[in-house]
Amino acid sequence: MAGGLLALELAGLGLQVQLLDDGSPDRRATGWSYGAIAPWVPQLWRRLQDRHGDLGWGSAWFRPLGGWLALPLPCSRVDVVRLQQRLPQALAAAGVICSQASVEGLEPPQRSAGPWRLRLRGLPEPLQAQQVVLAAGAGCRALWPDLPPCLRVSWAGVLLLEPQPGGWPWAGPLAMRLPARFLRLALEARAASLSEEAWQVDPGLLPWGDRWLAGQISLVRPGLGAGLPPDAALQEGRLRQALARHLPLVAGWPGRFMQVPVSFSSSGEPLVGPVEGAPGLWAFAGFSGAFAAVPALAPPLARRLAGTLG
Numbered sequence: 106m107a108g109g110l111l112a113l114e115l116a117g118l119g120l121q122v123q124l125l126d127d128g129s130p131d132r133r134a135t136g137w138s139y140g141a142i143a144p145w146v147p148q149l150w151r152r153l154q155d156r157h158g159d160l161g162w163g164s165a166w167f168r169p170l171g172g173w174l175a176l177p178l179p180c181s182r183v184d185v186v187r188l189q190q191r192l193p194q195a196l197a198a199a200g201v202i203c204s205q206a207s208v209e210g211l212e213p214p215q216r217s218a219g220p221w222r223l224r225l226r227g228l229p230e231p232l233q234a235q236q237v238v239l240a241a242g243a244g245c246r247a248l249w250p251d252l253p254p255c256l257r258v259s260w261a262g263v264l265l266l267e268p269q270p271g272g273w274p275w276a277g278p279l280a281m282r283l284p285a286r287f288l289r290l291a292l293e294a295r296a297a298s299l300s301e302e303a304w305q306v307d308p309g310l311l312p313w314g315d316r317w318l319a320g321q322i323s324l325v326r327p328g329l330g331a332g333l334p335p336d337a338a339l340q341e342g343r344l345r346q347a348l349a350r351h352l353p354l355v356a357g358w359p360g361r362f363m364q365v366p367v368s369f370s371s372s373g374e375p376l377v378g379p380v381e382g383a384p385g386l387w388a389f390a391g392f393s394g395a396f397a398a399v400p401a402l403a404p405p406l407a408r409r410l411a412g413t414l415g
């Protein structure tokens with residue numbers, strides 16, 4: 106999402122943009138996200154859709170879990186299945202070149218005004234670019250280890266529920282359940298002081314394409330790297346146990362447990378702007394409420410970047 110929405114803004118300013126993505130859904134936080142947005146920030150998505158067509162955003166209702174109020178509340182939400190279908194079309198229409206490519210390394214310019222060189226898996230010749238934006242989520246630090254230490258990675262686990270012959274017992278416009286308060290944010294804020302891994306469940310139940318998604322368990326480790334995915338059976342057990350308290354029917358429902366690394370910033374401030382000590386390299390990662398933050402932060406970053414190019 107971050108790379109795609111920024112590319113749309115850059116192309117809108119007349120820049121020539123190439124978006125590289127390795128296309129592996131198991132590494133993409135956006136694809137497993139709740140996509141929930143607080144009711145007071147829908148304007149940004151409305152504007153995006155006015156310009157680029159349907160991107161999966163719409164208004165919705167949810168019933169809060171874990172709070173004292175269980176009445177339906179308005180919110181808005183990006184259907185991430187639709188976003189991933191529609192974003193490539195919007196990018197193509199805006200003139201962004203999209204390439205499925207895994208970036209293996211970045212080489213800074215050898216001369217002050219020279220290009221950056223990107224080594225791509227399977228290609229003998231590096232790609233050259235005047236400016237490079239790291240919008241690779243949890244993959245950013247592997248590409249440029251010298252990023253600020255506040256940029257960290259959590260592992261999120263969700264259950265993609267299997268349809269049953271009788272259909273979903275909880276379907277309907279008011280069936281969506283979201284946490285009254287996302288406890289993962291407090292866990293992220295503690296990340297820099299952790300001496301051992303810690304986890305937190307934010308129970309939720311949402312439509313996901315024609316399926317339903319139940320989640321979410323977040324695990325944070327001390328240190329800056331993503332490391333290997335956590336023990337799936339252990340994480341699934343913890344998630345189902347927490348769901349049993351809030352959504353008993355869902356807790357035992359058959360489903361596939363998926364885990365994905367998610368970048369966040371332990372300071373609460375995402376990395377948005379030039380990378381220190383690396384002229385021509387920019388970062389756009391580490392969002393906590395990405396679906397509200399990215400559409401707000403992409404336009405000013407695009408203008409700043411375009412400004413450096415004259």
Ligand SMILES: Cc1cc2nc3c(=O)[nH]c(=O)nc-3n(C[C@H](O)[C@H](O)[C@H](O)COP(=O)(O)OP(=O)(O)OC[C@H]3O[C@@H](n4cnc5c(N)ncnc54)[C@H](O)[C@@H]3O)c2cc1C
Nearest residue numbers: 106107127134135138139141208241242244261394395396
């Ligand atoms: C279960 C769950 C629920 C969530 N709920 C919400 C929510 O309700 N509201 C909210 O605002 N946020 C939510 N989030 C967080 C939000 O989804 C993420 O912060 C956001 O999607 C991150 O987007 P991104 O584009 O930065 O990263 P990603 O979506 O992870 O995209 C990064 C991309 O970079 C690619 N990449 C990485 N390394 C390389 C490389 N070397 N070469 C080429 N490509 C590479 C990856 O393949 C990936 O496609 C949730 C996350 C999860 C997992």
